[in-house]
Amino acid sequence: MKKLKIQGQNELTGTIKISGAKNSAVALIPAAILCDETATIFNIPNISDIDALNEILEYLNAKVTRNNEQIIIDSSNIINKEIPESISKKLRASYYFMSALLGKYKKVEMYFPGGCSIGARPIDQTLKGFKTLGAKVVEEGNKYTITAEKLIGDYVYLDMPSVGATINTILVAVKAEGTTIIENAAKEPEIVNVATFLNNMGAKITGAGTSQIKIEGVKKLHSCMHEVIPDRIEAGTYVIAGALLGNKLKIDNIIPEHIESLTSKLEEIGVDMEIGVDYIIITKPPEYKKASIKTLGYPGFPTDLQQPITTLLTQCSGISEIEETIYENRFQNVKYLNKMGANIKIYDDTAIVNGPTELKGTEVTATDLRAGACLVLAGLIAKGETTIENVDHILRGYENLIQKLTNVGAKIELIEI
Numbered sequence: 105m106k107k108l109k110i111q112g113q114n115e116l117t118g119t120i121k122i123s124g125a126k127n128s129a130v131a132l133i134p135a136a137i138l139c140d141e142t143a144t145i146f147n148i149p150n151i152s153d154i155d156a157l158n159e160i161l162e163y164l165n166a167k168v169t170r171n172n173e174q175i176i177i178d179s180s181n182i183i184n185k186e187i188p189e190s191i192s193k194k195l196r197a198s199y200y201f202m203s204a205l206l207g208k209y210k211k212v213e214m215y216f217p218g219g220c221s222i223g224a225r226p227i228d229q230t231l232k233g234f235k236t237l238g239a240k241v242v243e244e245g246n247k248y249t250i251t252a253e254k255l256i257g258d259y260v261y262l263d264m265p266s267v268g269a270t271i272n273t274i275l276v277a278v279k280a281e282g283t284t285i286i287e288n289a290a291k292e293p294e295i296v297n298v299a300t301f302l303n304n305m306g307a308k309i310t311g312a313g314t315s316q317i318k319i320e321g322v323k324k325l326h327s328c329m330h331e332v333i334p335d336r337i338e339a340g341t342y343v344i345a346g347a348l349l350g351n352k353l354k355i356d357n358i359i360p361e362h363i364e365s366l367t368s369k370l371e372e373i374g375v376d377m378e379i380g381v382d383y384i385i386i387t388k389p390p391e392y393k394k395a396s397i398k399t400l401g402y403p404g405f406p407t408d409l410q411q412p413i414t415t416l417l418t419q420c421s422g423i424s425e426i427e428e429t430i431y432e433n434r435f436q437n438v439k440y441l442n443k444m445g446a447n448i449k450i451y452d453d454t455a456i457v458n459g460p461t462e463l464k465g466t467e468v469t470a471t472d473l474r475a476g477a478c479l480v481l482a483g484l485i486a487k488g489e490t491t492i493e494n495v496d497h498i499l500r501g502y503e504n505l506i507q508k509l510t511n512v513g514a515k516i517e518l519i520e521i
């Protein structure tokens with residue numbers, strides 16, 4: 105078993121370079137199979153979610169060449185066969201293969217996807233997109249057999265702006281006959297990144313990044329090269345680390361506009377930042393003011409930074425509030441923050457944080473990826489030693505976390521027991 109051991113209260117100074125975005129890369133890789141030639145993608149993060157997707161590619165007989173941050177996917181000899189549940193349940197993004205295979209071969213057989221257990225996470229909107237374009241969905245327990253004689257573009261209204269359903273509908277519509285309109289689409293930068301990639305391959309997608317996306321179907325997609333955008337959630341996590349312990353900590357290789365909801369909140373809290381074209385330099389302020397946070401789809405405050413910023417709110421003077429509107433079960437970190445000395449109470453979808461409180465090192469568990477990030481931040485500011493179990497959740501989404509933090513002065517190590 106792997107555990108993270110952190111000795112807290114060390115100042116962070118120097119530079120952290122942000123990797124490619126997990127939630128973009130995990131959609132780009134399945135999207136690549138829509139072309140029959142090679143797709144080259146740069147700035148792929150080295151995280152275990154990418155390994156799981158490569159396993160699916162290789163299982164489907166695609167040729168994958170990985171060279172550090174570059175991946176070349178040759179889809180010319182893919183065999184479209186049932187993807188076993190043992191692989192699909194490793195991550196949520198496995199279901200991007202549902203839409204890519206359906207879009208390419210008009211047939212797919214696979215199982216309900218995995219992902220962090222932070223809520224029910226149904227896939228009804230994705231299935232609605234498939235059905236609207238003419239596919240027949242047969243569900244047997246966890247298994248989905250989806251077939252279509254023809255995929256024909258249509259009007260798809262999403263009940264909520266779901267990231268996954270927006271990307272899945274784009275992937276299935278790209279080679280459908282005619283025009284598809286997605287209304288109430290999610291606006292996350294990762295969706296723009298995926299649409300740009302597909303357009304580079306010859307797709308005709310407009311409006312990505314707005315709530316209405318138009319896809320004109322094309323017959324063929326060709327070879328292309330593309331780059332993953334910087335990970336705004338990784339960036340945000342380290343910016344919060346800077347707010348907690350930074351002495352001119354530079355978070356580099358980012359798109360600051362993508363985390364404006366965070367930086368404007370940090371300004372309210374009283375954090376001093378220099379925001380450049382592709383970097384932010386942060387220094388810990390002498391004290392923090394309380395704040396209220398409500399998670400929303402982009403450009404609102406991201407649910408994926410809700411748990412990490414909770415650690416900062418434990419250091420703010422007064423009563424801070426966090427309202428989680430996206431997931432029903434994304435407060436599992438609170439139990440462990442309280443074990444470390446925080447004073448947080450949960451009322452339905454709202455957490456009330458009474459601060460400031462001193463955090464003390466103890467044994468805690470990462471119940472999911474961003475809960476793990478929250479506890480790493482807590483360990484970094486806590487007095488004494490913090491041990492975090494279930495580290496695999498964290499390593500799914502943060503490339504070289506230990507090295508990146510060690511380089512700027514943190515005392516953090518991975519231990520095997």
Ligand code: EPU
Nearest residue numbers: 127196197225226227228229230266267268408430431473
């Ligand atoms: N929803 C439905 N039906 C659907 C789809 C979504 O009810 O068919 C609900 C979900 O249950 C949730 C809300 O809509 O309450 C939003 O879900 P969404 O589909 O937008 O999320 P996702 O595509 O499953 C992606 C990221 C998540 C991130 C969310 C929101 C990936 C692989 N995952 O999930 O990332 O929290 O968008 O921004 O892109 C993470 O990185 O830690 C993570 C969980």
